[in-house]
Structure formats: structure tokens, C-alpha cells
Amino acid sequence: xxxxxxxxxxxxxxxxxxxxxxxxxxxxxxxxxxxxxxxxxxxxxxxxxxxxxxxxxxxxxxxxxxxxxxxxxxxxxxxxxxxxxxxxxxxxxxxxxxxxxxxxxxxxxxxxxxxxxxxxxxxxxxxxxxxxxxxxxxxxxxxxxxxxxxxxxxxxxxxxxxxxxxxxxxxxxxxxxxxxxxxxxxxxxxxxxxxxxxxxxxxxxxxxxxxxxxxxxxxxxxxxxxxxxxxxxxxxxxxxxxxxxxxxxxxxxxxx
Amino acid sequence: xxxxxxxxxxxxxxxxxxxxxxxxxxxxxxxxxxxxxxxxxxxxxxxxxxxxxxxxxxxxxxxxxxxxxxxxxxxxxxxxxxxxxxxxxxxxxxxxxxxxxxxxxxxxxxxxxxxxxxxxxxxxxxxxxxxxxxxxxxxxxxxxxxxxxxxxxxxxxxxxxxxxxxxxxxxxxxxxxxxxxxxxxxxxxxxxxxxxxxxxxxxxxxxxxxxxxxxxxxxxxxxxxxxxxxxxxxxxxxxxxxxxxxxxxxxxxxxxxxxxxxxxxxxxxxxxx
Numbered sequence: 001x002x003x004x005x006x007x008x009x010x011x012x013x014x015x016x017x018x019x020x021x022x023x024x025x026x027x028x029x030x031x032x033x034x035x036x037x038x039x040x041x042x043x044x045x046x047x048x049x050x051x052x053x054x055x056x057x058x059x060x061x062x063x064x065x066x067x068x069x070x071x072x073x074x075x076x077x078x079x080x081x082x083x084x085x086x087x088x089x090x091x092x093x094x095x096x097x098x099x100x101x102x103x104x105x106x107x108x109x110x111x112x113x114x115x116x117x118x119x120x121x122x123x124x125x126x127x128x129x130x131x132x133x134x135x136x137x138x139x140x141x142x143x144x145x146x147x148x149x150x151x152x153x154x155x156x157x158x159x160x161x162x163x164x165x166x167x168x169x170x171x172x173x174x175x176x177x178x179x180x181x182x183x184x185x186x187x188x189x190x191x192x193x194x195x196x197x198x199x200x201x202x203x204x205x206x207x208x209x210x211x212x213x214x215x216x217x218x219x220x221x222x223x224x225x226x227x228x229x230x231x232x233x234x235x236x237x238x239x240x241x242x243x244x245x246x247x248x249x250x251x252x253x254x255x256x
Numbered sequence: 257x258x259x260x261x262x263x264x265x266x267x268x269x270x271x272x273x274x275x276x277x278x279x280x281x282x283x284x285x286x287x288x289x290x291x292x293x294x295x296x297x298x299x300x301x302x303x304x305x306x307x308x309x310x311x312x313x314x315x316x317x318x319x320x321x322x323x324x325x326x327x328x329x330x331x332x333x334x335x336x337x338x339x340x341x342x343x344x345x346x347x348x349x350x351x352x353x354x355x356x357x358x359x360x361x362x363x364x365x366x367x368x369x370x371x372x373x374x375x376x377x378x379x380x381x382x383x384x385x386x387x388x389x390x391x392x393x394x395x396x397x398x399x400x401x402x403x404x405x406x407x408x409x410x411x412x413x414x415x416x417x418x419x420x421x422x423x424x425x426x427x428x429x430x431x432x433x434x435x436x437x438x439x440x441x442x443x444x445x446x447x448x449x450x451x452x453x454x455x456x457x458x459x460x461x462x463x464x465x466x467x468x469x470x471x472x473x474x475x476x477x478x479x480x481x482x483x484x485x486x487x488x489x490x491x492x493x494x495x496x497x498x499x500x501x502x503x504x505x506x507x508x509x510x511x512x513x514x515x516x517x518x519x520x521x522x523x524x525x526x527x528x529x
Contacts, residue, residue, distance in 0.1 A: 070497040138397075143480060145497035166397040167479025168486075170493060174475070181371070182380040183396050 033061045034229045035081065039069040039088035039216070040171060041112065044196050045249035046086065052245070053236050060229055068146060068171050069093075076101050076221060083230035086218045086237075088112070089147040093217040103224065106217035109237050110251035112190045113213055114151055116204040117179045117197070124185045128206050129159045132186055140178040140187040143168040147214055148175070152188040154212035176201070190214070195250035215254065293511070300508055301501040308505045316483045317491040318509060324399065324487060325467035328406035332414045332463045337456060340418035341444065345427075355419075362412045369408060370476025377404065377477075401478035402485050406467035413466050414459040421455020422448070461518060468514055 034053075038046045043066045050062040065072070065082075069092035076085055077099045085102070086109070087093040093106050118126050124137055132139050141163075142149030149168065156163055166184060169175040175187040180200045194203035218237060220230040236242050243253060301308065308314075342348075343355055361369055377384045377395045387393045395401040429451060433443045449456070471489040478485040480494070488510040495503035 068497065074496070074500070140479070143494050143497070145494045165481070167481055168494075169480060170475060170490075170497075177371075178479070181374050181378055183374060183378050 032059070032226050032229065033063060034083050034226050034233060035063045035065070036084040036086065036233065037065050037067075037072045037076065037080070037082045038084075038086040039072070039092075040066050040173060041088055041190055041192050042066065042086055042216070042249075044192070045110075045245045045251065048245045048248075049237060049242055052241060053233055056236070057229070057232065062233070070095075070146065079223070081223070081225060082221055083224040083226050084218065084233055085221055086216060088214060088216060089150075090215055090217055092147070093219065096219070096221075101222050102219045103222045103227065104220060106219040107234065107238065108215045108254040109218050109242070110216040110246045111213050111254055112192055112216065112251055114148070114155055114188050114206075114209040115191045115194050116206060117176055117187045117189045117194045117201045118185065118204055119179060119182060120200055120202055122202050122204065126186050126204055128204070129156060129161045129163075129208060132163055133161060137186065138184040139163060139165045140167050140169055140175040140184040141165040142172055142175050142188070143170060146171055148172040148188070148190060151212040151214055155188070155206075155208045158211040159206075159208040190250070192250035213252075216251070296504050296507055296511075299501070300504050304501075305505060308502060309509065311502070313482050313486070313491065314506065314509065317486050317488045317506070318513065320399070320402070320483070320486065321468055321488040321510065322513070324402045324406055325464050325470075328403045328410055328467040329414075329460055329464040331403065331407045332411045332467075333456070333460055336411050336414040336459070336463075337418055337449075340415045340422060340459075341448070343415070344419045344422035345448075358415050359412050361409050366409055366470065366472025366474075367476050370405060370473035373405060373408060373473065373477040377401075396477060397479045397481065397485060399478075399484055402474055402487060405473040405477040406470045409470050409473050410463040410466040413462040417459030417462055418452065418455050421452040421459070424455075425451045457521075461521065465514065465518065468510070 036046065036050065046064055046066070050064050054060055054062050067075075069087040069089060072085065073087065073092045073095045076082060076096050085093070085096055087096070087106075090106075090108075093102075096102050097106065116126055116129070116132070118124065124131070124134075126132065126137070131137070141152045144150055144153055148171070167175075167178065169178065169187075172189050172193050176189050176193050176197055178184045179187045179189075180197060186204075191203060191205075194201055218234055220227060220234060224230045237246075247253070339358070343351065343358070364372070374381060374384075374396060376382045377387070379385065379388060379394060379396065384395065387395070395404055425448070429447050430443050433447045434440075438446065469489055470487070471493060474485070474487060475490050475493070480486050480490050488506060492503050492506045492510070495506055
């Protein structure tokens with residue numbers, strides 16, 4: 001039943017790709033248009049990687065779309081035309097691979113850890129998870145349904161800290177923005193998000209975050225309109241330069 | 257006394273012959289609005305529906321949604337009706353600008369509206385800091401904050417509907433009341449308001465429906481916490497992250513309850529002469 005729309009979507013992608021391949025486009029290897037759906041926490045690093053990839057592959061246009069991993073997975077399962085999917089957790093990736101929408105096995109390209117984001121200067125002198133339970137300290141967490149919330153729950157459990165947040169945000173950027181606006185005194189966010197917001201927030205590392213590490217899997221999609229470029233992009237993300245961009249954004253390298 | 261019932265051919269007959277040129281787009285329009293609902297019904301997990309409805313949090317979210325949307329509508333009526341009256345009955349410089357400003361919440365993406373509310377009523381906001389220091393009142397992350405966010409987004413619907421009704425109303429009744437010695441307040445409460453009551457009702461319904469479905473401003477300003485600020489749309493959004501079927505069930509609950517309430521109210525209003 002889902003065949004016709006998928007075929008139609010693929011046709012649209014091919015048409016778009018054909019339209020993009022102007023007379024100036026070179027014919028070496030992969031060319032055309034490449035659509036990458038990536039988790040919101042990859043915004044900074046993948047934007048940079050996309051631009052670098054374009055520069056290294058003249059004639060290829062990289063279109064990046066960032067959103068929550070789960071929302072992207074739903075879009076892919078519903079036949080959204082895309083070539084590469086980068087998720088913020090193996091669980092969300094599994095919804096895509098289980099539906100048979102992936103081409104090959106996902107590879108882990110980075111890991112992310114939680115930190116405590118506090119307003120610049122750390123006015124409440126937060127040094128660890130236990131400080132978040134002090135009276136009057138308002139904390140934002142992610143909702144358990146999204147990866148950062150599940151990780152926060154694991155980390156708090158590992159630390160034996162019972163915490164009542166004032167809000168359970170829909171994604172990590174939501175939790176972070178509550179810190180930036182000064183509405184909460186602390187939030188558990190990924191180190192990469194704290195890095196991206198370094199002008200407004202400070203990051204407090206805590207040991208229990210090692211117990212709740214998030215892996216970022218990347219995969220080429222089965223309905224990719226441009227599988228050759230998709231494979232090259234994944235290889236590029238795993239290359240030395242790709243790793244450098246991810247590390248600069250605050251990610252850790254994947255387990256060897 | 258028996259009065260002969262007149263035969264009731266409702267005014268003119270041509271109304272019955274629907275011109276195809278109208279019928280086709282009307283049908284398409286209806287289809288367009290209803291098909292997504294069909295999609296939800298088709299994917300609903302009917303077999304597990306009872307268990308899912310009994311899941312913890314569903315009832316709390318529904319109760320909170322109905323409560324906050326109703327209170328928000330009351331706030332909108334109290335503030336919005338006089339505002340609509342001002343815009344339609346009083347000449348003052350800058351009226352066109354004020355009228356445009358009223359529609360700002362319609363144009364603003366709700367998430368931006370939520371951020372704007374934080375900048376005013378938040379802990380470090382223009383008024384929020386003062387409210388906290390003076391009265392110890394903080395609005396973000398509270399049920400009152402949900403009401404505030406919903407009222408902000410929904411009020412334009414009431415004001416615009418109401419203003420349209422007021423402009424359409426015959427001002428001669430108000431003038432007659434004034435010549436008979438009624439003061440401005442009496443004229444407003446005894447002549448103007450009854451005259452535009454259907455307009456107020458229609459505006460309030462729109463306002464309530466919009467408040468009930470409010471998502472962006474609410475989650476941004478009031479946050480999300482079960483039982484306190486998690487309304488149905490927020491619960492639906494989060495369910496969507498992990499469980500499509502749970503999200504569909506929650507959506508259907510919200511739709512069923514709101515359509516039942518709206519249909520019930522409309523029945524009552526149209527029954528009135």
C-alpha cells in the first residue's frame with residue numbers, strides 16, 4: 001500500500017536531483033542532491049560537515065533537515081524522501097531499521113554525555129547532581145519520551161538522586177532555553193548543547209553522566225534517491241575531518 | 257384556541273437547487289477538513305482502547321485541558337468583549353493600529369508567543385520580577401501560566417468575531433435607548449450585549465476551541481509537568497515521540513470531548529429564538 005507514494009517521492013527526488021545537475025555540475029562519482037535528516041543536537045556539527053562535503057564534492061548539494069530524532073524517524077517511516085538518517089539514540093534508529101527503511105547496518109559516529117547547564121557564572125554554585133535537590137533550585141529536565149530525558153533518568157538513578165523538576169521539556173533545546181532565559185537554575189542537557197550555548201550558559205560535568213551515554217547512529221536509507229552520495233557522506237562523517245567537526249561540537253568519539 | 261398551522265415552505269424554494277459550482281468546492285472543502293480525522297480513526301488501536309484510556313495521566317491531562325481552556329475563555333470574554341466594543345464603537349486616534357495589534361498573537365508562531373510571555377511574565381521578565389518580589393507570584397510552570405498562554409493565543413479569535421458582530425449590529429437601538437435616558441453602561445448591558453449575544457457566543461466558542469488545542473505557547477511558557485501544566489496537546493506531542501497509537505488515542509479523546517461539547521452548546525444556542 002505504501003509503494004506508490006514512495007515511488008512518487010523517489011521520482012520527485014530524482015526530478016529535483018536532475019534539476020540541480022546544471023550544465024556546470026561535474027560527473028565524477030556522486031553528484032546531485034543529497035538530503036540528510038539529522039537529530040537536532042547535530043545541528044552545529046552537521047551544518048559544518050555538510051558545507052565541507054559540498055566543497056569536497058563539487059556538483060553535490062547537501063540539504064540538511066534537523067528535528068527531534070523520533071519525529072524524523074516517523075517521517076522516514078511515512079516515506080519522506082531522504083538519503084541519510086542520523087539519530088540521537090539507537091532506539092529511534094531501531095524504529096527505522098525495524099520498518100525496513102534502512103539500507104545496511106547503522107554505524108555509531110559519536111557519543112554524547114549529559115552535563116548540568118547553569119546560567120553563566122553559576123550563581124547557585126551547582127557542583128553536582130545532589131545540589132539540584134536543594135530547596136529553591138528550579139530544574140528543567142527533558143521528558144522521558146525523548147532521549148535526553150531517558151538519559152537524565154538513568155543518570156539520576158545512578159546517582160541515587162530523587163529530583164522533582166519544574167518542567168519536563170519536549171527536547172533538549174527546550175530545556176536549555178529555560179536556562180538561557182533564567183527561568184530555571186539548572187537543566188540536564190547534552191554537552192554539545194551546552195557547548196553551542198557557551199556564551200549564555202556554563203556546563204558542570206558530573207561523574208554519573210558516564211552511566212548514561214548516548215550513541216549517535218547514522219545509516220543510508222533504503223529509498224535514497226542518491227545512494228552513492230549518501231554512502232560517501234556517511235564515510236565523510238566517519239573520516240578524520242568528520243570526527244574533528246563532531247569533537248569541536250562537544251561529542252566524544254565512538255567506541256573503537 | 258387553535259391556530260391553523262400555516263404550510264411551511266421555508267421562504268424561497270431556489271435554496272434547494274444547489275448550484276454545482278458551489279457544491280463541488282464545498283464538498284471538497286469538507287472532505288479536506290474531515291479526511292485527516294478519518295486517518296486518525298483508521299489507525300486507532302480499537303482493541304486496546306480501554307486499557308489505553310485508563311492509562312495514568314490521560315484523565316488528568318483531559319481535566320486540566322478542559323479547566324484551563326474554560327478559564328482562559330472566561331478571561332478572554334471579560335477582557336475581550338470590552339476591547340471589541342472599544343474598537344467598534346469608539347473613535348480614537350490610532351484605532352487601526354490597535355486593531356492590527358490585536359491580531360499579533362494570530363500571526364506570531366505560538367512558540368515565539370510563549371517566549372515573549374516569558375520575557376514579560378518570566379522570573380526575569382519585565383513584570384514577572386516585580387510580581388515575584390511584590391506578591392510572591394510566579395507564573396511560568398504553573399496552571400495559571402497555562403491559562404495565561406492559552407488566553408494570549410485565543411483572545412484575538414473572540415475579539416475579531418465580536419467586533420464583526422458589533423459592526424454588523426444596528427446602532428439605532430443603542431441611539432434609541434440613549435434618547436430614552438439610558439446611560440452608556442445600561443445601554444451596553446441591556447441593549448448592545450443582548451443584540452450581539454450570538455456574536456459573543458460564536459467568538460467564545462472559537463476562543464475555547466483554540467485554547468483547548470493550544471500547544472506551542474503553553475509548552476514554552478508553562479512548561480510540561482503532568483497534572484500541573486501538561487494539557488492534552490502536550491501529552492499528545494510527547495506520546496508521539498514513542499508511541500504513535502497512544503498519541504492517536506489521546507487525540508481522539510480530545511476531539512470527541514470537544515466536538516461533543518461544541519455540538520451540545522450549538523444546539524442550545526440555535527434553539528433560542
